Amino acid sequence: MARGYPPYQFLDAMGEPAGLDIEVAGLVFARMGVECRMVPGDWDDVVASLRLGRLDCVCGMEINRDREHFFAFTTPYYSRKVVIFVRRDGAGLGTVEDLVGKAVAGDRHSFAEHYLKQRGLLNAIRIVRTKSKEQSMRMLKDGKVVAVIAPLAVGQLLAKRQGVPVRVIDVGDPGSPVGFAVETGNDVLLEKLEKAIEELKREGALQPVLDRWLH
Template identity: 35%
Template sequence: MAVYPLPRWLLVVLLLPVPGQADEPLRCGVATGFPPFQYVLDGQPAGLDVAVIHALARELNHPVEIVQRPWEEVLRLLRKGEIECVAGMEVTEERSRYSRFTVPYYSRQAVIFVRADNAKVIDERSLEWSMVSGDHDSEIERRIQSSTGDGSHPRFFPVASKRDAMELLQRGLVEASIMPREVGFYLAAELGLKVRVVGRPGKASPVVIGVARDLPQLHLSIERGLVSLIERGEIKRLSKEAFLR
């Protein structure tokens, strides 16, 4: 996982004063079942993105309410205006229609996981006719489909979370699961499942905080606070803590 540095010109712009927001809690959405970034621990939201939101709230001296739901539900809440932001969002054209993106504060890279005892799958072409779970409509999925023969590309098993995807792999119901490297190894360790990575990793995806498109001043405030956290090394510190759990 990479943490992004910031260009100097952006620091000058973002450190200018920004009009304050009302004292209503900032409602920020995160997902479930996506450790070590976003998950539930002892009944409470946990993970790197949750820690970043709390650090941002302290930086801006503004109350925050973490709203935790399955990922697609989180995005729906942002589109409907029921929350103001979403942490740990990867940038897509579709999401830009209803979100303003902050500067990225780290990146994720998806890989293909298979069971360590699965000698049949040695590369992406080995997944012909297979069932696969995890990241749907991803760069890796499109690449696998183009590398396998017509009609023989893998079938993707829909799941609600990355944990569900890894459990399907553990039970032998799928041949492979696609998800960020850190998430896959974290979940596999929790489940006591030995896994290995096959094929080429996907491109590194910048991760941002997505702010409701109709809240430009809030976007600037969050961006300013995030810049400060990055420059002080706070994101790196929180990342180390998240991966030590």
């Protein structure tokens, strides 16, 4: 799991794993009848650890073609919309073209990054990799970046917590599907995860979790 991505994945005031994905993972592994140990880390480190076989799976990973080269995914259990946040008082920042030549905090392989690439703008923008969205929002607050690429719910929550007045540049993300990721070839674990997720969906056990965290 990643740190600093509320309401999806984060460490609470006691330093314990919390969030939508963590609660879903708890239900899934309880249904499978196995204990799980959450390993929190910076997102890039989490992804690298899965590729290197140091983790069995990652919960709450957005599914896209780039990642499907390395990982196998379960059926999605919800979707996340990615947008670009700028300060509400940021003059002259109304479109993605206005970000050219400026520093933007972002993730690898996000919908927004693909959008910028398609528009021929990605190499003209300085993408700054951060350890968490909490750090990204602090950098926006401190003026170290002019924008933050983040899931809508994450950015809204962090901006409110940190007292950053923000507005959104919409990049047309219809919502990226989210599921559990395992190493390609780990079909046994994938099938067990898939079976548990489908049973929980069928019983209506997942929707209350989504509603509680997202609304």
